[in-house]
Amino acid sequence: MSGASRIDWRSRAGGPLRGELTVPGDKSVSHRALMLGSIAQGTTRIRGFLEGEDTRATAAVMAQLGVRIEAPSDGERIVHGVGLDGLRGSPQPLDCGNAGTGMRLLAGLLAGQRFDSTLIGDASLSRRPMRRVTEPLARMGARIDTRDGLPPLIIHGGRRLHGIRYELPVASAQVKSALLLAGLYAEGVTEVIEPHPTRDYTERMLAAFGWPIDFSPGHARLEGGHALHAVDVDVPADFSSAAFFLVAASLVPGSELRLRAVGLNPRRIGLLHALRLMGADIRIEHERSSGGEPVGDLVVRHAPLRGIELPEALVPDMIDEFPAFFIAAAVARGTTVVRGVAELRVKESDRLAAMAAGLRALGIAVEESPDGAVIHGGALHGGRIDSRGDHRIAMSFAIAGLVADGEVSIEDCANVATSFPGFVDLANGCGFALQTCV
Ligand code: S3P
16 A cells, blocks of 8 residues: 555445546556656656656656656646666665556666666565566566566666567566667667557657657567657546546446546557447547547446456457446346456456455355456445555445445555546546545
8 A cells, every 4th residue: 555544435326427527647658758758858748647656656766867857737747858878877776656567667768777776666566577577678688686576676787788579478568668668778679569459658659759660559669779859748638547437427327427538549448349338328529639649538328238248359458447347247237258357467456356356245246267257247235345455446346336225335545546646536526425534
């Protein structure tokens, strides 16, 4: 858990959800904008920056590495780039907090520096597998010590990196991005091939910063020895944060919400397709391009949902949305079958286990397998949930409270601030009845 104090929530049925809201900026884009802005030549202005603990931790790390970052207002950062070779080593460990994205991308960025670095994280991050990045980085010539594959990461500087061709064993944008960032410092070509295409923000942003890169879904290739040139970055609203409201408004009768200017990168909107397969009423309006990314307003109305067999091809495009999706499945009529989601076991918590246990505590029958679950839709009752300090588990069970026949208490919710500062106020403003107990 981050921060000093523990926060629990109580969620119960509110009114229908109504109104227009803007959820905070995209976490993935905010991390990358800070990192690329830091090693670019010139000044990068980031608008719509996520003021979450994860992205603030990355900003603090870049500052510790000698980058001047101004915060003129909420959601804005001005990054004074130091150029590709301008970072300075820090004798102190670099604390990534709860952020897997921060740590894995930084591992790639720091592997080719002249100085040593140590990356640390909180209790949850310290349990997350890092071999998936350290092993391919070692093949590029990096030397990174771990504690049996877990953080802290001790990254030895002064290594000469060389490009490799790497076929990822699991679909992971974090691993792909770590290798591409190391590839900036490597001799020759770095090429990454994915088993299923994942979010391509690193590739798009490198191209926007002027680094020559070839990429298409599932493939990226670049060469070391170029320069990054600062450009301004407009961060769209985070689809993963909008997801909680898409599910909540779908489930609560009489609801209609408009979520403004949400990022609609095709590699992020698997949940939208999955909910529509279940019968959800979600429309995209004012679709436009902002900073090279598709964005649009999402208008969601209540609709009765039915269980589905989730197409496995959607899994990477909704990897962070499974906790919310499981709540939709629990309320849907019939059975929902999910397969091919073993990755959920190594997120901020074991999300398969956390969701299965939480739904059972509320009276839903769930069969869990090593890489999936079968959820039998039914009536949700009140009960007590352990969020396991996982932001997305906490927010998902806040939705459950809206449709359960009794109060849902959710323990250990402080980490919601890692990705969604202001969630409670925004949720209550549109009809949730969510109470915080410190
Ligand atoms: C992210 C990639 C995904 C996702 C995470 C953010 C990124 O992780 O779950 O929240 O910004 O690259 P994996 O690469 O582990 O799938």
